[in-house]
Amino acid sequence: MPLFRANERNAVESIARLTYCNPLDAEFTERERSILGSDYVPHGAVWSLRAETYPENPALAQLAVISERIAGDTRARLLRGASANSGELTLYAYCVIYALYQRYADQLHQVHVAPAHGRRRVTCYQRFSRDVQHFLV
Numbered sequence: 001m002p003l004f005r006a007n008e009r010n011a012v013e014s015i016a017r018l019t020y021c022n023p024l025d026a027e028f029t030e031r032e033r034s035i036l037g038s039d040y041v042p043h044g045a046v047w048s049l050r051a052e053t054y055p056e057n058p059a060l061a062q063l064a065v066i067s068e069r070i071a072g073d074t075r076a077r078l079l080r081g082a083s084a085n086s087g088e089l090t091l092y093a094y095c096v097i098y099a100l101y102q103r104y105a106d107q108l109h110q111v112h113v114a115p116a117h118g119r120r121r122v123t124c125y126q127r128f129s130r131d132v133q134h135f136l137v
Helices: 006-020 024-037 056-081 086-113 125-136
Strands: none
Touching: 006 024, 006 056, 006 086, 024 056, 056 086, 056 125, 086 125
């Protein structure tokens, strides 16, 4: 039995690609559209780092929810003894990485907009480390 449900497979593969895809590349938008379907809202292609509050790509919040759900559901299946091949485990790991990045994006963003923060301990590190242990160890 495959690790992912048939209706999850496309989203899992697309989220995995988003993890290392250039957000300025057309593929990123194609993957967003593939995952969100009719819920996809077109947005500008310009991504830049700004110190002030910036309008966020509306798809990111939706993708964060989807990746969190898939990561949690997949972890539960693995704990119940579901078998998985190496390719499925790799896809799961990428989905977890994407979910955790989105979970901590605001705190990580502060390191860029306030360089003094980069010289201090990142306050979310302990929680991030526990989350990695929870999902991947």
